[in-house]
Each structure stands twice: as C-alpha cells, then as structure tokens.
Amino acid sequence: MMDIGFQLFSARNYPLADVLKKVAALGYSHVEGYGSLYTDPQALKAQLDANGLTMPTAHVSLGDLEDTSKTLKLAETLGIKVVVCPWLAPTDRPTSADGWKKFGDRLQKIGKPFQDAGLTFGYHNHEFEFISYDGKYAMDWLLEAAPAVNVEADVAWIVRGNADPATWLPKFGDRIVAVHVKDIAPAGQNADEDGWADAGQGTVPWKTLWPIVRSQTKAQYFVAEHDNPNDIDRFASRSIAFIKSLGA
Template sequence: MDFSYQMYSARNEASLDQTLKTLASLGYKQVEGWGGQFADPSALAQSLKSAGLTMPTAHMGYAQLEDTDAALRIVDQVGIQTVYCPAPPSEDFRTGGGDWAGFAQGLAKIAAAFKAAGKGFGYHNHHWEFGKDASGKTPIEIILDASPDLQWEMDLAWVVKAGEDPIAWMSKLGSRITAVHVKDIAAAGQNADEDGWADVGHGTLDWKTLLADAKSKTQAQYFVLEHDKPSDAIRFARRSMETLNGYGV
C-alpha cells in the first residue's frame, strides 16, 4: 500500500521543494494537494517531478471549484486524478444554518463536469456532516444522494469526533468511499498544542484494524496521512510512516 501525505499538514514549512524531497526520502510516493498550493501549477508539477512524487488527489475549496474550467486546467497541469471538496462553503454549515441540499446540487454539477473530463470528484467530511435533519438524513447522505458520480473521501478521525462508528459507515456507503484520511486522535488532555490530534499510531485509534476494514469494506484507492495542526510536520510524517510500515500493510 502506497501512503500519501496531505500537504496541508506541512503548510507552515519554509520550502516546498525541500519538504517534498524529505517526504520522498521517508518512503512516500504520493502527496495530496490543497487549494493554497495551486497559484503556479506548472511550478508545482516541476517540484513534484524533481522529488519523484505524484499528486493523484487534491483538495480544492468550493469557491475555487465553481470556476470548474479553471480547476480542471490545474488538474491537468499537475497530473491530479481526483479532487475532493474539503468543506462546506461557509460558517453557516458549521453552525446548523447551511443549505446542504443546495450545496449538494452544486457539488453534483461539478462532479458531472469532472466526469466529462475523465476525472474523479468527491467530498471530504469533517464532523458537521453527521447531524440529522427533520427527515432523518445526514448531510453526508444528502451530498452522496445528489449524484452517483460524487465520491467520498472519508476523514475517519472526524467521523469518530462526530460520535459516529466509521465501520458502520464503511459498511453502509463503502462503495462511494474512494479515499481515506489516516489521522489519529490524542488521548483526552494530551497534545493540546496540536488541537488534540496525534501522529498515526501514537493516539487512540486502532489504525491496523481500521486499515484492514477500509481495504475490505470500501473502494478506497488512496490512504492519505493528515494532521490538522502538527507542531512538527516532518516528525508527523516520519513517525506515522514508521508506524504504518510496522503494520506490514
């Protein structure tokens, strides 16, 4: 299994080129991009090539994706195969006031354009997508119901943060899950300076078992390591890869 690294985890590193080369030296073959990296797609593509890495997946914000033609040009220049919208477009969705059905229709329209271009498109969850509406539907279901072309990148740790069972969701919607964010949650009261996240294998989630479940219950092609606020992005990359290599997956 080739693990990827979400570059948002390294957003505070001084040198992109050096970071990519370091990730390659640690055994990474792939990285996942994020919206702030795409100001110069050609330069990004060259940096990836120089490091011997590929970027098969990426995050682009909804506002960026609304100019779908421009987003697809970036995808082509960098060599991206699948893009995931990382979050809803405004704070309203995070506080219970967002129009999830309307947002889902917007995502479905983008998915159709990506499919026509031979690319994949989907959505990445946080914890906001699991509160039920009056009909008993969760936002993640509303999104995926909007189009069969919409994929799901399951951020498993955020599913747990939402108080949900990720295995149950894998069993229910595994055919729509094409990527998994491999992220760990620190024990209660630990890593407060890192917002309670942990390096993979140094937190509370049983990732050896979870990876086996993801492989058997979903269509996930990409397993992307992420830490939302690491105090040391390279330490996170190194220790997490060491853990995963120890699992023999």
C-alpha cells in the same frame, strides 16, 4: 506494495521545498495538494518531478471548483486524478436535511464536468457532516442527493463527530476512493496540536478499522494527515511507519 500519500496542508507552516524532499526520502510516493499551493502550477509540478512525487489527489476550494476551466487546467498540469471539495465554511453549511440535499445536488452538478473529463470527483468530510437531521447524518443526505459524488473519508473527523466509522464506512464503501489516515490524542493531551496525534499514536482504532477500509471500501489513496503538527519530521516519519505496519 501500497502507495502512501502525504497531505501537504499538514506542512503548511514549513518550507515546501524541504517538505517535499523529506517526504520523498521517507518513502511517500505522492502528496495531496491544497489551495494556496496552486499559484504557479508549472513550478509546483517541477518541484514534484524533482522529488519523484506525484499529486493524484487534490483539495480544491468550492469557489475554484465552480471555475471549471481553471481547475481542469490545474488537473492537467499536475496530473491530478481525484478532485476533492475539502471543506465548507461555517456560513455556507446547511442546517437542515433539505439544505444538505440541496448542497448535494449542487455538488452533483459541479462534479459532472470533471467526471466528463475522466476525473474522479469527491467530497472530504469533517465532523459537522455527522450532525443528524431528521434521523440521518448530514453526510448521508448529501450523498443520497449526489449519487455520482465520491468520498475522501477523514476517519478521525468521523470519530470527532461522534459517529462510528466501522458502521459508516461500509455503508458508502463503493464510493470511498481515498482515506485520510490521522489520529486523535487522548483526552487532555496535545493541546498545542489541537488535540490531534500522529497516525498510530492516538485513540482512533486503526487496527480494527484498517481491514474494513481495505476490504469494504474501494479506496486507492491512503493519505497521512495531521491538522496541526508541531514537529513535521516526527509526524511524517511516524505516520508512514504506522501505515506500513498496518499491511496492504
């Protein structure tokens, strides 16, 4: 049986206690954390335990990642196994191949203490890493410069970046340890949800991509996400049902 996770950022506008109860009841086995949830790690762990949930993957800001001892303590408290750098602010994004290589080198160094502690360290993409510089995607320059850094692949953002996930995922499949399962609404729809859709309700060709994800990557964590849902019950229930329908 495949374990399915829920990215809590999707529910940032809803009460956490209600969300944890809801996703546990729907059959999610784990949740993925993000920055503002970590104010009181012990209290968060107690909430997870009360709902029978774990947090094996977590998004941790670049600044906090560079505070190694703080993040290692967070991982120990919450049982985090995969620490993920989730995003680069626009002002921090390189604008050249050399810049992305330098950022990759920076991530390689940031990740080493976590790897030395037995954790997996990865990077989560958006669309801007699929801008091409000197004939390669920014993401490719980054990963080539950081051979020890793994990937949490956000497939819908790859599509929004006008890249082909069916081609790109196998290229780095041995480094893809987690996948965000979300969807893109048809053109002109869901404007109040920033053009996103519940998994299986949009245009991402998941039925074609799923066999690639399962057979050509080493992903162990499959995390439902929606960047701006206007109905958390609908999103959570539809998404887990769709992911289960894809099969193991």
